[in-house]
Structures are given as C-alpha cells and as structure tokens.
Amino acid sequence: MKDTINWKIKPFKELSIQELYSMLQLRSEVFVVEQNCIYQDIDGKDEKALHLLGEIDQKLVAYARIFKPNDYFEKASIGRVIVKQSSRELKLGHELMQNAIEAIEKHFNETKITISAQLYLQKFYESHGFLKTSDVYLEDDIEHIEMKRE
Known part of the structure; x- marks a missing residue:
C-alpha cells in the first residue's frame, strides 16, 4: 500500500518551529551533504x-x-525543490x-514561472512545461539553467 502524503502550504510566519526545523534539516x-555543496x-x-511541505x-x-513575481525573479518562481532520498522511490517529485x-x-x-534548475533535471522540468531559456551557468559549483513556463 502506498504511503499517503499530506500537502500543506504556509507563509514563513505560520510555520511551526518543528516544520521550520524539518525544512532546514531536509x-x-x-x-549540502548529499550534493557535497558548501553554500549558504x-x-x-x-x-x-x-x-510547500509534503x-x-x-x-x-x-x-x-x-515566490510571487519580483521576490526572486521577475516572474513567479519555485525553488529548493526537494524529495528526501529515502522517499524518492515514491516518485513524489512530479506531485510536488x-x-x-x-x-x-x-x-x-x-x-508564468521562472526557475533556476540543476542541469541534470532539465527533462524532469520539461515534463512540467518548462523550457530552457539560458546557457548553462554555475550556481554554487553546480551546473544550472534558467527555465520558464509560459
């Protein structure tokens, strides 16, 4: 039987201390650890x-x-997209x-949404209607591309 996922969305000020801790820990x-990337x-x-918490x-x-428009990019945006390694077999990325x-x-x-995507996830994001709109660039020593969904 598939585990049931509960989705919730909250502004920062409504996160509980436990939710904030879990989010930062994940x-x-x-x-940082899995991708071996030291960054802020x-x-x-x-x-x-x-x-968005699952x-x-x-x-x-x-x-x-x-993010709403102009808080990160000119268009609305999605970032820090993540699925816990031990839960990836559940294929939650698409649902996320x-x-x-x-x-x-x-x-x-x-x-209209703009994202900064890790290059290796290009096909994943394309499956959600995003198109590559930049050359490859390094962000925290990881190859990224800008992608937009119109």
Whole structure:
C-alpha cells in the first residue's frame, strides 16, 4: 500500500518551529551533504516565500518554496525543490511540482514561472512545461539553467 502524503502550504510566519526545523534539516541533508555543496542555504528569502511541505506520517519528505513575481525573479518562481532520498522511490517529485504550480496559480493568480534548475533535471522540468531559456551557468559549483513556463 502506498504511503499517503499530506500537502500543506504556509507563509514563513505560520510555520511551526518543528516544520521550520524539518525544512532546514531536509535542505541541508540533500543540498549540502548529499550534493557535497558548501553554500549558504539560509539566504534571507524564506521570509518572502510560501512553503510547500509534503509529509508522510508527520515527517517531511518533500518540499519547495514558492515566490510571487519580483521576490526572486521577475516572474513567479519555485525553488529548493526537494524529495528526501529515502522517499524518492515514491516518485513524489512530479506531485510536488504540480502542487507548486497550482499554488502559484491559486495564491498569486500567475501562470508564468521562472526557475533556476540543476542541469541534470532539465527533462524532469520539461515534463512540467518548462523550457530552457539560458546557457548553462554555475550556481554554487553546480551546473544550472534558467527555465520558464509560459
């Protein structure tokens, strides 16, 4: 039987201490440790974002942060897209992205989205309607591309 995921979306000020801790722990676990990348994850942008949290049995397994236009890019944006390594076999990434896109439409009445995507995930994002709009560039020593969804 497939584990049931509970999705919630919250502005920064409504996150519980436990949700904030779990979010930062998961981001560090994947973006710093797993990807072996030393970078400043706590970048001062969390306060502006909506936080999309996916929990199974009250444990955070998927996460993304969502920005209205001009808070990160000129268009609305999605970032810090992440699925816990031990939960990746559940294929939650597509559900996470669909929820993030829907949240932008619902909360910001926007359909145009810009992301900074890790290059190896290009096909994943293309499957959600994003198109490559830049050359490859390094962000924290990881190859990225800008992608847009019109």
